[in-house]
Amino acid sequence: MKQLIRLELRKIFSKRLTQLDLAMVLLLSAFLAFSTYQNKYASDGAGNEGTGRTAVEIDKAVAARYSGILTDEKVQQMISEIVPKSGENGLNAIYIYRNTIQSAVSARFSDIYGNWNGLRVSDVFGNETIKIGYVDGWLSTSQNLVKILTIFSFFIIMMIAPVFCGEYSGVDNIILSTRYGRTKCAMAKVIAGVLAALITSIVVLAVNLLMAFAFYGSEGLDCSILFAQLTYIEGSIPFNITCGTLLAYQAILAVTGALGVTGITLIFSAACKNQMIAFVVSAAVYGLPLFFPAAETSALFRLAVLLPAYHAQFVSLMSVGQMSGIFLYAVWAVPAALTFIVAGSIFSRKVFAKHQVS
Amino acid sequence: MELSAVDLTKRYGSKTAVNRLNATLTNGVYGLLGANGAGKTTFMRLLCTVQRPTSGKIVLDGKSIWKLGERYRDVLGYLPQHFGYYPDFTALDFLLYVAALKGLDNRKAKKVSSELLEEVGLSGESRCKIKTFSGGMKQRLGIAQAMLNDPYILILDEPTAGLDPKERVRFRNLISAFSKDRIVILSTHIVSDIEFIAERIMMMKAGEIIHFGRPHEITSRISGCVWECSVPTSRAEQYTVSLNISNLRNEENGRTVLRVIADQPPVAGAVKVQPNLEDLFLYYFKEEEQ
Ligand SMILES: Nc1ncnc2c1ncn2[C@@H]1O[C@H](COP(=O)(O)OP(=O)(O)O)[C@@H](O)[C@H]1O
Ligand SMILES: [Mg+2]
Numbered sequence: 001m002k003q004l005i006r007l008e009l010r011k012i013f014s015k016r017l018t019q020l021d022l023a024m025v026l027l028l029s030a031f032l033a034f035s036t037y038q039n040k041y042a043s044d045g046a047g048n049e050g051t052g053r054t055a056v057e058i059d060k061a062v063a064a065r066y067s068g069i070l071t072d073e074k075v076q077q078m079i080s081e082i083v084p085k086s087g088e089n090g091l092n093a094i095y096i097y098r099n100t101i102q103s104a105v106s107a108r109f110s111d112i113y114g115n116w117n118g119l120r121v122s123d124v125f126g127n128e129t130i131k132i133g134y135v136d137g138w139l140s141t142s143q144n145l146v147k148i149l150t151i152f153s154f155f156i157i158m159m160i161a162p163v164f165c166g167e168y169s170g171v172d173n174i175i176l177s178t179r180y181g182r183t184k185c186a187m188a189k190v191i192a193g194v195l196a197a198l199i200t201s202i203v204v205l206a207v208n209l210l211m212a213f214a215f216y217g218s219e220g221l222d223c224s225i226l227f228a229q230l231t232y233i234e235g236s237i238p239f240n241i242t243c244g245t246l247l248a249y250q251a252i253l254a255v256t257g258a259l260g261v262t263g264i265t266l267i268f269s270a271a272c273k274n275q276m277i278a279f280v281v282s283a284a285v286y287g288l289p290l291f292f293p294a295a296e297t298s299a300l301f302r303l304a305v306l307l308p309a310y311h312a313q314f315v316s317l318m319s320v321g322q323m324s325g326i327f328l329y330a331v332w333a334v335p336a337a338l339t340f341i342v343a344g345s346i347f348s349r350k351v352f353a354k355h356q357v358s
Numbered sequence: 359m360e361l362s363a364v365d366l367t368k369r370y371g372s373k374t375a376v377n378r379l380n381a382t383l384t385n386g387v388y389g390l391l392g393a394n395g396a397g398k399t400t401f402m403r404l405l406c407t408v409q410r411p412t413s414g415k416i417v418l419d420g421k422s423i424w425k426l427g428e429r430y431r432d433v434l435g436y437l438p439q440h441f442g443y444y445p446d447f448t449a450l451d452f453l454l455y456v457a458a459l460k461g462l463d464n465r466k467a468k469k470v471s472s473e474l475l476e477e478v479g480l481s482g483e484s485r486c487k488i489k490t491f492s493g494g495m496k497q498r499l500g501i502a503q504a505m506l507n508d509p510y511i512l513i514l515d516e517p518t519a520g521l522d523p524k525e526r527v528r529f530r531n532l533i534s535a536f537s538k539d540r541i542v543i544l545s546t547h548i549v550s551d552i553e554f555i556a557e558r559i560m561m562m563k564a565g566e567i568i569h570f571g572r573p574h575e576i577t578s579r580i581s582g583c584v585w586e587c588s589v590p591t592s593r594a595e596q597y598t599v600s601l602n603i604s605n606l607r608n609e610e611n612g613r614t615v616l617r618v619i620a621d622q623p624p625v626a627g628a629v630k631v632q633p634n635l636e637d638l639f640l641y642y643f644k645e646e647e648q
Contacts, residue, residue: 357408
């Protein structure tokens, strides 16, 4: 069995298309990470400004001045020290962007003229303890990951689609006449498919996180995601978790998403006559749920977000209510993914065992 | 052991590819001879459990091969007429893969694979990717994979397709040496492929076996129907249109000797000769080609 799995894996990874696609996903990751980094802008309001590395350094320096638990005193301090007061070019002060901390505090605690809006920390965040600091690097990494993981899931479909139906173009003649062709062979294919999905998602995650680490360092991993700059507020996750937790969830959801889409693709790989059809049908079944609108509060939505496509999308799934205890609803993604894998495994093996050459 | 087909039938829609076929095979080399479309490949696929019959059954020593399942396939080797391959696998990878499917353990798989690569003349190319192989090389690799598990029942569908004359000889010797105490079935539409190695011929036409026997037995069915006659070379062309000619030999004196298959003497002075397999084949399949 080990040998079979090994050779099935080799079959998957020796395909030029697989290699090329994986290289593309990694290149895209590098491109996104690099361009995001290069396009960072910050000024400290005291004459220092810049992009890229300089911007990150300025952001970190500003954040360092206020890092720790967010208090009303800190809010006042920030309002008076870094929030711009007058509108430049007719722009209201609140829309002026200088750096991430300024943006975060302006968005929540200042009026349109740059004065305190009268809200206290407890008015905005209830009785949550908000640890603030430099979170921008990791948050933008998380945003990029959503894009990359979405594309990556189509890479997985492409990689897994030929696992069964790749044989239907002739090798099935040989396979099905061998002792284990209708049994262990299919099991080895399922296991190899799952391993391939796991291995590639770990590689993609590792490359992305390592790049982020190289660009931004480990700063901010223990800070809350809630005190983030304006651009992250829309579509963000309304729970007081740290950047580290956020990324951990995202990594888990990347893996569960990969497993879920593998399960779906295995089904159509066994059931379709050729790889192209298997790819298109799997991609449609995987991707279409994203286009069906469902009210976020409905029970249907809570189920729908457990579909693999939402694991990569991740923000919707992460935003569904908090469960009691320390876990978010998103942990249901794990049993959901296992369900897809088990279904894919059972169905594809059944179909392959019954397959007849043509 | 005894492998039997009982009222074996396979239909594709309204097309009947194998029609109520009955045959019993014991140890020996069998040549399955028939024109294209006769149903050879379909029969072999049914024998190899890669397709299920529409009706009828195949039994090994009285037990249905579908019921025997893994136990049957364990003693089976099959070279399909057309088979895919993995372009980025090397020849050795491919054999190791099939060996694993056949349940050979790693060490045995490596040993047998390299022996077989040697025997089919691919040992020098064992680490080359299959996509770089010629048709004949792929065919030889296919023959090697069929034999990996030292099968008791070896089924080869058009095994000599794509082989050059030297490779054909090597193949024939390989099969002769291998076939002792086994059931080997070779299909072909080329008579000379099996004339010398097949102990029994199954002649197949329109999904049925119309002749089954030793080569000289089944050729005797048409004894009296093969003639040789000498005609002027200038008129030989004309005869090829009107007569069923199995061979044609030009002589130096401006005449040509024709070997003709016909129920009556084709020309005055024609003499009866001993029929061979090729004649038999032409006798039965001539009308189909026209
Ligand atoms: N998968 C298939 N679907 C429909 N018809 C088929 C199929 N395979 C074979 N046939 C038909 O069955 C007949 C027998 O084919 P085959 O077994 O391949 O003959 P042979 O191997 O002797 O050339 C042919 O008429 C062929 O067209
Ligand atoms: Mg054929």
